[in-house]
Amino acid sequence: MNLSDSQTGGVGPRRVSAMEAVLAHLRGAIERGAYAIGDKLPSEAELCRTLEVSRPVLREALRALQTMGLTVSRAGRGTFVVADAVEDPTFGDYAAGDLLEVRRHVEIPVAGYAAVRRTPEDLDRLTRLLDRMERETDTAVWAAMDTLFHLAVAEAARNPVFRRVIEEIRDALARQSAFLNELGGRREQSDREHRAIVEAIAEGSEQGAVDAMTHHLERVETTLTAIVRPARTSTHDSPRAV
Structure with a gap:
């Protein structure tokens, strides 16, 4: 076989x-x-x-x-x-459901704060990082940069507590990112979603940044759900046992 x-x-x-x-x-x-x-x-x-x-x-x-x-x-x-x-995949020390719940409550408002508080240096860091991510060919390196991206958004919010929260879940984020890219083909879509977040932050649009981050996390959840509970239309789709 x-x-x-x-x-x-x-x-x-x-x-x-x-x-x-x-x-x-x-x-x-x-x-x-x-x-x-x-x-x-x-x-x-x-x-x-x-x-x-x-x-x-x-x-x-x-x-x-x-x-x-x-x-x-x-x-x-x-x-x-x-x-x-x-039931619920685990990434490092955290279950996927717990991770997503925290991300929704932290990263969505953080994106809005970043749009209002970001400095030119923040925008430069986010833009350069996103450009590197879009050129990167190594999946593991891309997943590591994905966590740096979310850290950079938190830094732009100008509240050290937000950065500390993202630092705490950083390893889990990298593991989740690699998992979704490998099994869900998420990478190109993630790049587009990240670009929309940066554009909203650059425009100083608090609502736009909130909406862009909300969409990003919704797509993460949708992909994860599709992997965990894939649609099964026929027995033909399931391979026989070894």
Whole structure:
């Protein structure tokens, strides 16, 4: 079974990566009960051989399963199934739902404050960072810069408490960003949303910045929900168990 070049089942040209195909395959097997709660997944070597993918690709998929809360990795023992349905992914120390709730209550008003209080230096920092993000080709580097972007918006709000809050969730933001980009193809859309935020801040439009950040976080939530609870139109879409 070669999962290295798979086509998405829905409308649109985007092709799923090898990691996405492996993840969908293993997730489907867990949700259908082919691997029950408490079961140990086959070894990495066996899965690589059966699915015809490289070990780095497989390990990315296994990490995503763990983020989704379906498995746990036990050192020296392997990967074990701990749930048969995705409830709320965890990014670092924080559950996705908790993270989104805090972001809505903090980052939306922060964007508005930034539009009113930003300095020319703030605008220069945001613009240069966004330009770098739009040129960046490395996904991991882009995710790290994504957190710097949200920190820069908080800095432009001229309240050190806001920056401290974003600093606290910075690692979780980077993990969430990488997760959504890998599984939801969010990067180009995020760049456009970030550009709209910066433009509103540059114009000094408090409401415009609030609206742009609100839209950004709504799209993050929509993408996350689509990954966690994907539409299942037929049994044909689910791969058979290994």
